[in-house]
Amino acid sequence: MEKKILLDAYRMMNRIREFENEAIELAKANATRAAVHTYQGEEAIAVGVCAHMTREDFITSTHRGHGHCIAKGAQLDRMFAELLGKGEGYCKGKGGSMHIADLTTGNLGANGIVGGGIPIAVGAALSMQLDAKGHFTVSFFGDGAANEGSFHEALNMASIWDLPVIFVCENNQYGISTHVSQSMHVKNIADRAMAYNMKGMVVDGNDIRDVYDAMGKAVEYVKAGKGPVLMEMKTYRMAGHYFGDNQNYRTREEVNSWKEKDPILQCGSLLLEEYGVQEEVLKQICKEERLAVQEASEDAKKMSEPKIEDLTEDLYDPELAPITWKTFLKADNGGKMR
Ligand SMILES: Cc1ncc(C[n+]2csc(CCOP(=O)(O)OP(=O)(O)O)c2C)c(N)n1
Ligand SMILES: [Mg+2]
Numbered sequence: 169m170e171k172k173i174l175l176d177a178y179r180m181m182n183r184i185r186e187f188e189n190e191a192i193e194l195a196k197a198n199a200t201r202a203a204v205h206t207y208q209g210e211e212a213i214a215v216g217v218c219a220h221m222t223r224e225d226f227i228t229s230t231h232r233g234h235g236h237c238i239a240k241g242a243q244l245d246r247m248f249a250e251l252l253g254k255g256e257g258y259c260k261g262k263g264g265s266m267h268i269a270d271l272t273t274g275n276l277g278a279n280g281i282v283g284g285g286i287p288i289a290v291g292a293a294l295s296m297q298l299d300a301k302g303h304f305t306v307s308f309f310g311d312g313a314a315n316e317g318s319f320h321e322a323l324n325m326a327s328i329w330d331l332p333v334i335f336v337c338e339n340n341q342y343g344i345s346t347h348v349s350q351s352m353h354v355k356n357i358a359d360r361a362m363a364y365n366m367k368g369m370v371v372d373g374n375d376i377r378d379v380y381d382a383m384g385k386a387v388e389y390v391k392a393g394k395g396p397v398l399m400e401m402k403t404y405r406m407a408g409h410y411f412g413d414n415q416n417y418r419t420r421e422e423v424n425s426w427k428e429k430d431p432i433l434q435c436g437s438l439l440l441e442e443y444g445v446q447e448e449v450l451k452q453i454c455k456e457e458r459l460a461v462q463e464a465s466e467d468a469k470k471m472s473e474p475k476i477e478d479l480t481e482d483l484y485d486p487e488l489a490p491i492t493w494k495t496f497l498k499a500d501n502g503g504k505m506r
Contacts, residue, residue, distance in 0.1 A: 202264030216379030312343025373401030
C-alpha cells in the first residue's frame with residue numbers, strides 16, 4: 169500500500185471517528201432525532217473498501233452507516249443536518265442517522281432493516297452487468313444480517329448470474345447482545361460462500377492494509393467477470409450497539425482487549441514505524457479533521473427546520489398511494505399535526 173494512500177486512509181478514518189464523537193455529543197444533548205449507531209472500531213473496513221471505488225460504483229449500507237457514507241465521499245454538514253432533522257439533511261431530515269442516502273456519491277442508502285441492503289445491491293449489480301461499463305456494487309452488512317433469508321437469497325442470485333457485487337460482512341462479533349457463537353455454527357461467515365460456489369475471503373477488518381489489499385483482489389476478480397465475492401471482515405464494535413446501550417452482555421476486559429487493536433491506532437503506528445511519517449504530521453491530520461467536523465456540526469445547527477407543508481413530500485408516489493398522509497390529516501383534524 170502506497171504511503172499517500174495510507175495517509176489518506178488515516179485521514180478518512182479520523183474523519184469518521186471525529187464525526188461520530190460529535191454525533192454522540194449531539195445525542196447526549198438530545199439534539200438528534202433518531203437512534204445513533206456508531207461504527208467506532210470498524211473504520212478501516214469502510215475506508216479500505218471505498219478506497220477502491222469511484223462514484224459510479226455503488227454501495228448499500230446499514231443502520232451503522234456513517235463510516236460507509238463518509239468514506240464514499242458524503243458532505244459532513246448534510247449528514248449532521250440529517251441527524252438533527254434539518255430540512256437540508258440528505259433525506260430532508262426525515263430519515264435520521266439510519267437512512268442516509270447520497271446518490272451523488274453512489275451511496276444507495278443506509279437501511280434500518282437488517283439485511284435489507286443485500287438484495288438491493290444485487291439488483292444494482294444486475295443493472296451494472298447489463299450496462300457493461302465495468303462498474304460494481306458493494307453491500308456492507310453485519311454478522312447478524314448473515315443469518316437473514318435475504319442474505320442467502322441475494323448470494324444465490326448473484327452467484328447464478330455472476331453479478332459484479334462484493335458482499336462485505338462486518339463481523340463485529342455481536343448482533344445487538346447476541347454473540348456470533350450463539351447465532352451460527354460456522355467458524356467463518358466467509359465459509360458460506362462455498363454453498364454458492366462463490367469466492368470467500370477472511371480479512372482482518374482492523375488492519376487497514378489487510379482490508380485494502382484484500383479488496384484490491386476482490387475488485388480485480390469481480391471486474392474480470394468471474395462473479396461475486398463474499399468478504400468477511402473480522403472486527404469489533406468498540407462502543408455500544410447504539411448510543412445508550414448499557415452493554416451488560418460483555419465484559420470490560422473483552423472491550424479493552426479490542427481497544428488495543430483500534431484500527432486508527434494501528435494505522436498510526438504503521439505510518440510511524442514502517443513509512444517514516446513524523447508524529448507531528450499525524451497530529452496535524454487529526455486536528456484538521458476535528459476542526460472540519462466541528463465546523464460542519466456548527467453549520468448544520470444553523471440550517472433551517474423542515475417545513476410542515478413538506479411533511480408528506482417524498483414519502484409516497486401519489487400514483488401508487490391512493491391515500492396519502494395529507495388526505496388522512498386533512499380528513500382527521502384539518503391538516504394539523506397532532
Ligand atoms: C429485519 C430486522 N430484524 C431485526 C432488527 C432489529 N435489529 C436492529 S440492529 C440488529 C442487529 C444487527 O446485527 P448485525 O447485522 O451484526 O449488525 P451490527 O449492529 O452488529 O453492526 C437487529 C437485530 C431490524 N432492524 N431489522
Ligand atoms: Mg454485528
